[in-house]
Amino acid sequence: MRLYLFIICICSYLMCFSQYSDSIQYHIKYTTGGSLNRTKDGDAYLLNNGLGFNTRKKSVELNSTTSWIYGQQNKVATNNDVSSYLDFNLYKTFPHFYYWGLAGYENSLSLKINKRxxxxxxxxxxxxxxxxxxxxxxxxxxxxTSDLYLEDTLRDVYQTMRNSFRLRYHFVIKDIITLDGTHFLQNSLSSGSDYIIKSVSTLGIRLKKWLSLTSSLNFNKLNRTKRETLFMNYGLTFEQYF
Structure with a gap:
């Protein structure tokens, strides 16, 4: 089921934060990478796949992103994390200002999220x-609304309202080097100790118009379960405008 969800959303994660000309309405992007470590005492690997789709027409922009991270250490699963988000932007306001809406789903073995x-x-x-x-x-x-594991068998099902602050940047140097970052801080309005931190930074070196070498740093922290993850991986990004 998770693989089926990922394949469907792989047709949506390829569109991301970008600029368009009048003739370009769609952007699709697929990123894959990972790491492998094998020694005499054991082995570990991590695979990171992402897909995004973006379309913009006049004053409305629609974005869909999906990622799947899977990892094992000594044949024991350490990551099986799926996230899928759909958001829209409405540019009918003041210059440089817009409204946004968001809907998302996550489950994460590493952060002990059954579903969120x-x-x-x-x-x-x-x-x-x-x-x-x-x-x-x-x-x-x-x-x-979340269903978490505070311990291996202790479930925590609850609802909360959160303030969501986001910082996003995109820099391109000489049309070759690209630096992207998206960083979230989401505090519960009912409990100061209940907060979420999500951070993704990506460095890309363009080889072709449609192909880049990429390196990404991902950090996630869910204070309610006292869990956090940090990993860096290297891979390839394929993208196309049409």
Whole structure:
């Protein structure tokens, strides 16, 4: 089922944060990478796949992103993490400002999330908004319903409202080097000790118009379960505008 979900969403994660001309309406992007470590005492590997789809027409933009991370250490699963998000942006306001809406689903072996659903609305402002230099901040309120594991057999099913703050940037140097980052801080409005941190930073070196070498750093922390993950991987990114 998870593989089926990933394949469907692989047709949606290929579109991401980018600029368009009048004739370009769609952007699709697939990223794959990982790491492998084998020694006399054991082995470990991690695979990271992501797919995104983005379309924009006049003042409305729709984005879909899906990722699947799977890892093992000494033949024991350490990661089996799936996330899928759909969001829209509405550019019918002030210059450099827009409204956003979000719906997302996650499950994560490493963070002990059986399932988590989030929906929300908010506003965003582009501090820098040029084709090769973009810096964006946003804030909003999201509703969350979660099913977590506090211990191996202790379930924690609950709902909460969160404030969601996001910092996003996109820099391109000489049309060859690309630096992207998306960083979230999501605090529960009912408990100061219940917060989520999500951070993804990606460095890309373009080899062809449609192909890049990429390196990414991912950090996630879920304070409610006292779990966090940090991993770096290397791989390839395939993308196409049409």
């Amino acid at each position: 659903l989030q929906v929300g609305l908010g506003g965003a402002y582009s501090v820098l908004d040029k084709p090769n230099t973009q810096l964006n901040v946003s804030n909003g309120i999201i509703y969350e």
